Amino acid sequence: xxxxxxxxxxxxxxxxxxxxxxxxxxxxxxxxxxxxxxxxxxxxxxxxxxxxxxxxxxxxxxxxxxxxxxxxxxxxxxxxxxxxxxxxxxxxxxxxxxxxxxxxxxxxxxxxxxxxxxxxxxxxxxxxxxxxxxxxxxxxxxxxxxxxxxxxxxxxxxxxxxxxxxxxxxxxxxxxxxxxxxxxxxxxxxxxxxxxxxxxxxxxxxxxxxxxxxxxxxxxxxxxxxxxxxxxx
Ligand SMILES: Nc1nc2c(ncn2[C@@H]2O[C@H](COP(=O)(O)OP(=O)(O)O)[C@@H](O)[C@H]2O)c(=O)[nH]1
Ligand SMILES: [Mg+2]
Numbered sequence: 001x002x003x004x005x006x007x008x009x010x011x012x013x014x015x016x017x018x019x020x021x022x023x024x025x026x027x028x029x030x031x032x033x034x035x036x037x038x039x040x041x042x043x044x045x046x047x048x049x050x051x052x053x054x055x056x057x058x059x060x061x062x063x064x065x066x067x068x069x070x071x072x073x074x075x076x077x078x079x080x081x082x083x084x085x086x087x088x089x090x091x092x093x094x095x096x097x098x099x100x101x102x103x104x105x106x107x108x109x110x111x112x113x114x115x116x117x118x119x120x121x122x123x124x125x126x127x128x129x130x131x132x133x134x135x136x137x138x139x140x141x142x143x144x145x146x147x148x149x150x151x152x153x154x155x156x157x158x159x160x161x162x163x164x165x166x167x168x169x170x171x172x173x174x175x176x177x178x179x180x181x182x183x184x185x186x187x188x189x190x191x192x193x194x195x196x197x198x199x200x201x202x203x204x205x206x207x208x209x210x211x212x213x214x215x216x217x218x219x220x221x222x223x224x225x226x227x228x229x230x231x232x233x
Contacts, residue, residue: 028213030072032096035080038089042126047092049133052220053100057124058140059150060087060106063170066203067140068103071213088119090127099135099220102127108150121153128161132226136164136219138212143169143183143200146190155191164225166215167193173202 036047058064069078072095080091091103104127107120128134137158141147147155158165169187172180180200188195199215201208 026213027210027217028071028095030074030095032094033072033074033077034094036092036094036100038086038091039123039127040089042122042130046090046127047100049100049131051094051098051100051133052135052224053102053131053133054135054216054219055102055104055128055131055137056140057104057137057154058106058170059142059148060109062106062140062142063201063203064103064106064140067168067170067201067212068101070203070206070209072101088123090123099216100133102131102134107154108148120150121157124154125157128157128163133224134163134226135222135224136166136216138166138168138216140168140170141187143172143175143180143187147187162225162229164219164222166212166219167191167198168201168208168212169198170201170203172200172207173204 037045039046056064056068065078065082069075072093077093080086080093088105090105093101093103095101104124105120107124128137139154139158141151169184175183184198184200185195188198199208199211201212
Protein backbone atom coordinates (compact mmCIF):
# COMPACT_ATOMS: atom_id res chain seq x y z
CA UNK A 1 0.00 0.00 0.00
CA UNK A 2 1.53 3.29 -1.08
CA UNK A 3 -0.43 5.48 1.26
CA UNK A 4 1.18 7.42 4.04
CA UNK A 5 -1.46 7.21 6.75
CA UNK A 6 0.04 9.92 8.94
CA UNK A 7 -0.53 12.63 6.40
CA UNK A 8 -3.36 10.79 4.61
CA UNK A 9 -1.54 11.65 1.43
CA UNK A 10 -2.35 9.46 -1.54
CA UNK A 11 0.80 9.00 -3.55
CA UNK A 12 -1.03 9.18 -6.82
CA UNK A 13 0.80 9.46 -10.07
CA UNK A 14 -0.95 12.60 -11.25
CA UNK A 15 -0.73 13.92 -14.75
CA UNK A 16 0.98 17.30 -14.87
CA UNK A 17 -1.67 20.00 -14.85
CA UNK A 18 0.75 22.81 -14.01
CA UNK A 19 0.77 24.23 -17.53
CA UNK A 20 -2.49 23.29 -19.23
CA UNK A 21 -2.11 23.47 -22.99
CA UNK A 22 -3.76 26.48 -24.57
CA UNK A 23 -5.86 24.96 -27.32
CA UNK A 24 -7.53 27.17 -29.86
CA UNK A 25 -9.18 24.11 -31.40
CA UNK A 26 -10.81 20.98 -30.02
CA UNK A 27 -7.96 18.74 -28.83
CA UNK A 28 -10.08 15.62 -29.35
CA UNK A 29 -12.39 15.76 -32.35
CA UNK A 30 -14.47 12.58 -32.31
CA UNK A 31 -14.60 11.17 -35.82
CA UNK A 32 -15.34 7.56 -34.96
CA UNK A 33 -16.89 5.86 -31.95
CA UNK A 34 -17.60 2.16 -31.75
CA UNK A 35 -19.06 0.10 -28.90
CA UNK A 36 -16.78 -2.93 -28.48
CA UNK A 37 -18.80 -4.77 -25.84
CA UNK A 38 -19.06 -5.31 -22.08
CA UNK A 39 -16.90 -7.07 -19.49
CA UNK A 40 -19.04 -8.51 -16.70
CA UNK A 41 -16.64 -10.37 -14.40
CA UNK A 42 -12.96 -10.04 -13.50
CA UNK A 43 -12.05 -13.17 -15.47
CA UNK A 44 -14.74 -12.71 -18.11
CA UNK A 45 -14.66 -11.68 -21.75
CA UNK A 46 -13.17 -8.35 -22.72
CA UNK A 47 -12.31 -6.95 -26.13
CA UNK A 48 -8.78 -7.54 -27.42
CA UNK A 49 -6.43 -4.92 -25.97
CA UNK A 50 -5.28 -3.50 -29.29
CA UNK A 51 -5.34 0.19 -28.45
CA UNK A 52 -4.14 2.16 -25.42
CA UNK A 53 -6.88 2.40 -22.78
CA UNK A 54 -8.25 5.20 -20.63
CA UNK A 55 -10.70 4.23 -17.86
CA UNK A 56 -13.39 6.41 -16.25
CA UNK A 57 -14.46 5.85 -12.64
CA UNK A 58 -16.64 7.40 -9.96
CA UNK A 59 -19.44 6.89 -7.49
CA UNK A 60 -22.81 6.24 -9.13
CA UNK A 61 -24.61 9.53 -9.81
CA UNK A 62 -21.32 11.49 -9.84
CA UNK A 63 -22.06 12.59 -13.42
CA UNK A 64 -19.94 10.09 -15.36
CA UNK A 65 -22.44 9.42 -18.16
CA UNK A 66 -23.04 13.15 -18.57
CA UNK A 67 -19.28 13.80 -18.69
CA UNK A 68 -18.72 11.06 -21.26
CA UNK A 69 -21.55 12.35 -23.43
CA UNK A 70 -19.93 15.79 -23.34
CA UNK A 71 -16.49 14.36 -24.03
CA UNK A 72 -17.44 12.32 -27.07
CA UNK A 73 -20.40 14.45 -28.19
CA UNK A 74 -22.31 11.38 -29.31
CA UNK A 75 -25.86 10.25 -28.63
CA UNK A 76 -24.88 6.64 -29.35
CA UNK A 77 -22.74 6.69 -26.28
CA UNK A 78 -25.63 7.71 -24.04
CA UNK A 79 -27.80 4.92 -25.44
CA UNK A 80 -25.32 2.21 -24.42
CA UNK A 81 -24.48 3.68 -21.04
CA UNK A 82 -28.16 3.93 -20.10
CA UNK A 83 -29.14 0.39 -21.13
CA UNK A 84 -30.48 -1.45 -18.05
CA UNK A 85 -28.13 -4.24 -16.98
CA UNK A 86 -25.14 -2.51 -18.53
CA UNK A 87 -24.53 -0.42 -15.42
CA UNK A 88 -22.66 -3.14 -13.51
CA UNK A 89 -20.35 -3.96 -16.40
CA UNK A 90 -17.30 -2.32 -17.88
CA UNK A 91 -18.31 -0.96 -21.28
CA UNK A 92 -15.58 -0.54 -23.90
CA UNK A 93 -15.61 1.93 -26.81
CA UNK A 94 -13.02 2.48 -29.51
CA UNK A 95 -12.54 6.23 -30.04
CA UNK A 96 -11.16 7.36 -33.41
CA UNK A 97 -9.40 3.96 -33.59
CA UNK A 98 -6.91 5.85 -31.40
CA UNK A 99 -7.74 4.60 -27.91
CA UNK A 100 -10.19 2.44 -25.98
CA UNK A 101 -12.46 4.19 -23.51
CA UNK A 102 -13.37 1.90 -20.58
CA UNK A 103 -16.48 3.07 -18.73
CA UNK A 104 -16.24 1.44 -15.28
CA UNK A 105 -19.41 0.68 -13.27
CA UNK A 106 -20.42 3.40 -10.81
CA UNK A 107 -19.73 2.29 -7.27
CA UNK A 108 -21.23 3.06 -3.87
CA UNK A 109 -24.88 3.23 -4.82
CA UNK A 110 -26.50 4.20 -1.53
CA UNK A 111 -29.76 2.27 -1.81
CA UNK A 112 -28.37 -1.25 -1.95
CA UNK A 113 -27.22 -3.49 0.90
CA UNK A 114 -23.73 -3.18 2.31
CA UNK A 115 -22.76 -6.62 0.98
CA UNK A 116 -23.91 -5.85 -2.56
CA UNK A 117 -22.26 -2.44 -2.33
CA UNK A 118 -18.84 -4.15 -2.07
CA UNK A 119 -19.44 -6.06 -5.31
CA UNK A 120 -17.87 -3.40 -7.53
CA UNK A 121 -14.36 -3.92 -6.32
CA UNK A 122 -13.22 -7.27 -7.83
CA UNK A 123 -14.30 -6.35 -11.36
CA UNK A 124 -12.77 -2.86 -11.31
CA UNK A 125 -9.60 -3.96 -9.56
CA UNK A 126 -9.20 -7.06 -11.74
CA UNK A 127 -9.53 -4.95 -14.87
CA UNK A 128 -7.16 -2.19 -13.72
CA UNK A 129 -4.47 -4.66 -12.65
CA UNK A 130 -4.68 -6.93 -15.69
CA UNK A 131 -5.20 -4.57 -18.63
CA UNK A 132 -1.89 -4.57 -20.55
CA UNK A 133 -2.76 -1.40 -22.44
CA UNK A 134 -4.08 0.80 -19.62
CA UNK A 135 -2.48 4.27 -19.79
CA UNK A 136 -4.49 6.18 -17.22
CA UNK A 137 -7.72 6.70 -15.36
CA UNK A 138 -10.09 9.65 -15.08
CA UNK A 139 -11.43 9.61 -11.50
CA UNK A 140 -14.56 11.70 -10.89
CA UNK A 141 -15.65 13.42 -7.66
CA UNK A 142 -18.76 15.55 -7.14
CA UNK A 143 -17.43 19.01 -6.30
CA UNK A 144 -20.15 19.46 -3.64
CA UNK A 145 -19.37 16.39 -1.54
CA UNK A 146 -16.37 15.21 0.42
CA UNK A 147 -14.99 11.83 -0.71
CA UNK A 148 -16.94 8.85 0.64
CA UNK A 149 -15.42 5.68 2.12
CA UNK A 150 -15.85 4.07 -1.33
CA UNK A 151 -14.00 6.97 -2.98
CA UNK A 152 -11.17 6.56 -0.49
CA UNK A 153 -10.98 2.83 -1.24
CA UNK A 154 -10.81 3.69 -4.92
CA UNK A 155 -8.02 6.25 -4.40
CA UNK A 156 -6.10 3.74 -2.25
CA UNK A 157 -6.37 1.22 -5.07
CA UNK A 158 -5.21 3.72 -7.72
CA UNK A 159 -2.22 4.71 -5.57
CA UNK A 160 -1.35 1.06 -5.03
CA UNK A 161 -1.54 0.25 -8.74
CA UNK A 162 0.36 3.43 -9.63
CA UNK A 163 -1.81 4.24 -12.62
CA UNK A 164 -1.61 7.88 -13.81
CA UNK A 165 -4.77 9.59 -12.56
CA UNK A 166 -6.67 12.63 -13.77
CA UNK A 167 -9.04 13.86 -11.05
CA UNK A 168 -12.15 15.66 -12.30
CA UNK A 169 -14.50 17.62 -10.02
CA UNK A 170 -17.98 17.34 -11.56
CA UNK A 171 -21.10 19.55 -11.43
CA UNK A 172 -19.21 22.79 -10.75
CA UNK A 173 -22.21 24.72 -12.10
CA UNK A 174 -24.05 23.63 -8.93
CA UNK A 175 -21.85 25.70 -6.61
CA UNK A 176 -21.52 29.46 -6.62
CA UNK A 177 -18.58 30.58 -8.79
CA UNK A 178 -17.09 32.29 -5.75
CA UNK A 179 -17.04 28.95 -3.89
CA UNK A 180 -15.58 26.67 -6.56
CA UNK A 181 -11.94 27.29 -5.64
CA UNK A 182 -12.64 26.63 -1.95
CA UNK A 183 -14.44 23.35 -2.74
CA UNK A 184 -11.61 22.19 -5.02
CA UNK A 185 -9.17 23.02 -2.25
CA UNK A 186 -11.22 21.10 0.35
CA UNK A 187 -11.38 18.04 -1.91
CA UNK A 188 -7.66 18.20 -2.59
CA UNK A 189 -6.88 18.49 1.12
CA UNK A 190 -9.10 15.55 2.06
CA UNK A 191 -7.34 13.41 -0.56
CA UNK A 192 -3.88 14.86 0.01
CA UNK A 193 -3.44 15.76 -3.66
CA UNK A 194 -2.53 18.98 -5.45
CA UNK A 195 -5.57 21.18 -6.06
CA UNK A 196 -4.17 22.54 -9.34
CA UNK A 197 -4.15 19.01 -10.67
CA UNK A 198 -7.93 18.71 -10.50
CA UNK A 199 -10.02 19.64 -13.51
CA UNK A 200 -13.27 21.49 -12.68
CA UNK A 201 -16.01 20.20 -14.98
CA UNK A 202 -19.64 20.89 -15.82
CA UNK A 203 -21.73 18.85 -18.23
CA UNK A 204 -24.22 21.73 -18.24
CA UNK A 205 -21.89 24.55 -19.31
CA UNK A 206 -19.20 22.41 -20.96
CA UNK A 207 -16.54 23.91 -18.67
CA UNK A 208 -13.50 21.63 -18.46
CA UNK A 209 -14.38 19.50 -21.49
CA UNK A 210 -11.48 20.65 -23.66
CA UNK A 211 -9.03 20.63 -20.75
CA UNK A 212 -10.00 17.04 -19.97
CA UNK A 213 -9.71 16.08 -23.65
CA UNK A 214 -6.24 17.64 -23.81
CA UNK A 215 -5.16 15.80 -20.63
CA UNK A 216 -6.32 12.49 -22.14
CA UNK A 217 -4.52 13.15 -25.45
CA UNK A 218 -1.40 14.00 -23.45
CA UNK A 219 -1.62 10.73 -21.46
CA UNK A 220 -1.98 8.77 -24.69
CA UNK A 221 1.23 10.27 -26.04
CA UNK A 222 3.23 8.79 -23.16
CA UNK A 223 4.40 5.19 -22.74
CA UNK A 224 2.61 3.00 -20.20
CA UNK A 225 3.78 3.60 -16.62
CA UNK A 226 4.10 -0.18 -16.37
CA UNK A 227 6.80 -0.20 -19.05
CA UNK A 228 8.58 2.71 -17.35
CA UNK A 229 8.46 0.94 -13.94
CA UNK A 230 9.91 -2.23 -15.50
CA UNK A 231 12.77 -0.25 -17.04
CA UNK A 232 13.49 1.44 -13.70
CA UNK A 233 13.52 -1.87 -11.82
N1 LIG B 1 -26.12 20.56 -12.75
C1 LIG B 1 -25.46 19.52 -13.19
N2 LIG B 1 -26.04 18.28 -13.12
C2 LIG B 1 -25.34 17.23 -13.58
C3 LIG B 1 -24.03 17.36 -14.13
N3 LIG B 1 -23.60 16.13 -14.48
C4 LIG B 1 -24.60 15.27 -14.17
N4 LIG B 1 -25.66 15.92 -13.63
C5 LIG B 1 -26.91 15.30 -13.15
O1 LIG B 1 -26.58 14.35 -12.12
C6 LIG B 1 -27.38 13.18 -12.26
C7 LIG B 1 -26.50 11.98 -12.47
O2 LIG B 1 -25.80 12.13 -13.70
P1 LIG B 1 -25.26 10.88 -14.55
O3 LIG B 1 -24.44 11.47 -15.64
O4 LIG B 1 -26.34 9.96 -14.94
O5 LIG B 1 -24.34 10.21 -13.44
P2 LIG B 1 -23.66 8.76 -13.43
O6 LIG B 1 -24.53 7.89 -12.57
O7 LIG B 1 -22.33 9.00 -12.77
O8 LIG B 1 -23.54 8.26 -14.83
C8 LIG B 1 -28.32 13.45 -13.43
O9 LIG B 1 -29.52 13.96 -12.91
C9 LIG B 1 -27.59 14.52 -14.22
O10 LIG B 1 -28.45 15.33 -14.98
C10 LIG B 1 -23.47 18.67 -14.19
O11 LIG B 1 -22.33 18.89 -14.64
N5 LIG B 1 -24.22 19.70 -13.72
MG1 LIG C 1 -24.14 6.50 -15.70
